[in-house]
Amino acid sequence: MTEDAIIIGGGFAGLSAALQLARARRRITVLDTGEPRNRFAARSHGFLAQDGRPGRDILAEARRQLYAYDTVTFRDAPAERLDGERDGFSVVTGDGGRIEGRRVLLATGFEDRLPDIPGLAERWGRTVLHCPYCHGYEVGGGPVGVLARTAEAARFAAVVADWGDVTLFTNMVPEPDEEALAVLAARKVRLRPGRVTAIADGPDGMLSVETGPGIPTLVKALFVMPEARVRSDIPAERGLKLKETPVGSILATDDTGQTSLPGLYAAGDIALGAANISLASANGVKTAVFLHHSLIWPSH
Numbered sequence: 001m002t003e004d005a006i007i008i009g010g011g012f013a014g015l016s017a018a019l020q021l022a023r024a025r026r027r028i029t030v031l032d033t034g035e036p037r038n039r040f041a042a043r044s045h046g047f048l049a050q051d052g053r054p055g056r057d058i059l060a061e062a063r064r065q066l067y068a069y070d071t072v073t074f075r076d077a078p079a080e081r082l083d084g085e086r087d088g089f090s091v092v093t094g095d096g097g098r099i100e101g102r103r104v105l106l107a108t109g110f111e112d113r114l115p116d117i118p119g120l121a122e123r124w125g126r127t128v129l130h131c132p133y134c135h136g137y138e139v140g141g142g143p144v145g146v147l148a149r150t151a152e153a154a155r156f157a158a159v160v161a162d163w164g165d166v167t168l169f170t171n172m173v174p175e176p177d178e179e180a181l182a183v184l185a186a187r188k189v190r191l192r193p194g195r196v197t198a199i200a201d202g203p204d205g206m207l208s209v210e211t212g213p214g215i216p217t218l219v220k221a222l223f224v225m226p227e228a229r230v231r232s233d234i235p236a237e238r239g240l241k242l243k244e245t246p247v248g249s250i251l252a253t254d255d256t257g258q259t260s261l262p263g264l265y266a267a268g269d270i271a272l273g274a275a276n277i278s279l280a281s282a283n284g285v286k287t288a289v290f291l292h293h294s295l296i297w298p299s300h
């Protein structure tokens with residue numbers, strides 16, 4: 001049996017898309033490996049009516065509601081390869097299967113590549129954070145750090161100053177230009193030059209940020225914008241067009257969410273770049289509606 005759509009990735013975008021297609025009584029299969037990007041954080045914030053709820057609980061509830069639709073199939077397996085084209089796609093799965101579908105929606109999310117600094121990775125999602133809107137309020141003010149990875153860090157640090165007293169660790173990234181320095185000064189952001197060599201536990205639950213010999217800086221949390229990579233080999237294997245963003249390469253899509261391969265759509269972080277649960281979910285909904293229309297109108 002050929003599915004109307006195969007959704008690769010059952011995170012916030014993928015399940016939001018699945019719900020729209022299920023409600024249109026379309027046959028879909030959702031493939032998922034159960035590793036949403038925010039799995040490192042105990043709680044999720046900023047998603048309307050779900051503020052503070054663990055992200056995995058939101059996804060479990062979404063799945064539970066989707067089980068009520070009898071045209072939806074879940075398969076907890078990775079999509080390993082995508083063959084074929086519009087109206088005749090075929091997805092090879094990691095459990096040795098093959099699923100046929102008229103359309104495919106990629107919603108595999110990002111994998112974050114953190115700077116290689118001892119002590120950073122094990123604190124990811126707890127005291128090393130990427131998004132002040134998601135977790136900044138809970139830090140509760142006081143000294144916080146921003147770790148530079150690219151020149152974008154100056155802009156980021158000026159924004160983070162609404163959540164605490166910021167030290168910007170320039171970490172050998174070129175120093176901010178004059179305009180940025182003026183904004184940083186107005187926002188009372190301090191600059192700490194030098195390479196960050198380690199992150200360790202400090203006194204009273206603080207983080208100790210070490211920049212070579214000398215006194216480490218104590219902060220309550222350290223913000224960093226890591227490089228994000230699309231979690232799938234399919235874009236490279238199918239030669240999909242990419243788009244550069246400050247966080248890394250994402251999939252180029254048109255206004256309907258369609259990638260450069262007709263019939264293959266993309267939604268969520270991998271189509272948006274810097275995003276969050278609300279934006280990924282909304283994008284999943286929008287893309288699913290256009291995908292649905294394309295099943296009806298040959299020219300869509």
Ligand SMILES: Cc1cc2nc3c(=O)[nH]c(=O)nc-3n(C[C@H](O)[C@H](O)[C@H](O)COP(=O)(O)OP(=O)(O)OC[C@H]3O[C@@H](n4cnc5c(N)ncnc54)[C@H](O)[C@@H]3O)c2cc1C
Nearest residue numbers: 009011012013034035037038044045079109268269276277
């Ligand atoms: C530490 C951290 C904390 C965050 N906290 C918040 C927060 O509090 N609030 C907020 O709004 N945003 C938060 N975010 C951002 C949020 O996690 C993302 O914006 C959101 O998860 C994007 O949704 P998505 O559906 O695009 O991808 P994801 O939610 O990452 O889902 C992708 C799914 O696809 C699956 N998958 C990947 N490859 C395959 C494959 N080949 N085959 C099958 N399945 C596959 C994955 O296992 C995963 O289940 C946080 C991010 C991080 C890193």
